[in-house]
Amino acid sequence: MLKISKLVKRYGNGDPVLKDLDLTVESESIVAIIGASGAGKSTLLRCINRLVEPTAGKIDLNGVDLTALRGAQLRHARRRIGMIFQGFNLVDRLTVMENVQSGRLGYIPLWRAVMRRYPKQDIRRAYELMERVGIAHYANKRADALSGGERQRVGVVRALMQEPEILLADEPTASLDPKTSEQIMELLRSLSREFSLPVLINIHNVAEAKTYADRIVGMRYGRIIFDAEPDALDAAAMDEIYAGTPAEERAEAGAAETLQAQTA
Incomplete structure (x- = not known):
């Protein structure tokens, strides 16, 4: 199980990219993280495997506080965190x-x-x-x-x-055509079940998230503002997650119908 408590990431003297973020991911489940560009999705994944150093907070993976590890202990812990990249x-x-x-x-x-x-x-x-x-x-x-x-x-x-004890996937289908994207998402879902693996996916395609994830987490400005089963992600929730986002990005994320209703 992955348990994140009060996670903060700040670059320099700027505003935090992640703000007191709490998140728990159980085994054998797929959790999709959605949100506009700059919401903090990729930073969250990179904090988990310490490619990015958290500023504050705790990241616990099966009883081990990853934020407290250094040197050889950190290298050993990283072996058990699988990472799937957008650019392969x-x-x-x-x-x-x-x-x-x-x-x-x-x-x-x-x-x-x-x-x-x-x-x-x-x-x-x-x-x-x-x-x-x-x-x-x-x-x-x-x-x-x-x-x-x-x-x-x-x-x-x-x-x-x-x-791995957990799989992290950073936009794993962004470089793929729609049919191949569906195949990769189906593969990740079946592997999660087969190996009892928690899978945390940063994904821009909301339709894929609703189809293949067990749970959807919506982020905005470094905070989690939505956390529920896919069926609960309605137009109102999408509007809150993507409010103020350019029309092109909303449409790409699968929010075109919400945007159309707003402008009607």
């Missing part, structure tokens, strides 16, 4: 297998990674997971030869190779 973050010149094995870098000696001498059990596990997501036949193919959906599946397997 693959090494294009490496094969799918090599990219997938990068998820084991926190577990194996550096010389094994440099020499590409991966343990047999890691290779076996990689093939199992690649088969599970439908990319095992690309194991020896370079990453830059894959489509966007295939590249994102590599990113998902890489995260699973970490044996």
Whole structure:
């Protein structure tokens, strides 16, 4: 379980990007975070895995306060936090297998990674997971030869190779076409159930959030202003979350019908 208490993130002397934020994510659930650009969604995810240092507050993952960790303890904790990126973050010149094995870098000696001498059990596990997501036949193919959906599946397997206690996904479908986006969201939902994994997704597409998430969290100006099941996300809630947002962004987020009603 992930439990965030009174989380604050401030850059310099400016206003906080995250303001006393509280959030709990249970196991085997998908929580979608929505909100306009600048709401603090990506900062929240990056505070959890300490890619961004929180200014104050506590982030507890299964009894471990991540904000209190330093050095080797922090590196060990990060191994159990899988991250799926919008831009895939693959090494294009490496094969799918090599990219997938990068998820084991926190577990194996550096010389094994440099020499590409991966343990047999890691290779076996990689093939199992690649088969599970439908990319095992690309194991020896370079990453830059894959489509966007295939590249994102590599990113998902890489995260699973970490044996994570939670998956964080930062706009995982933003670079994909609609059909592929649905496939990736369905994959994340099924993997959450299969591995009893909590999945926290920063997502701009509200329609996808309502279809695939168990719970939706709406953010505005660094605060959570909505937290409920997808069916509760009505026009009034959307209006509150996206109030003052440019029309283009509201429409892209799936709020076009609200905007149209306002201007009618």
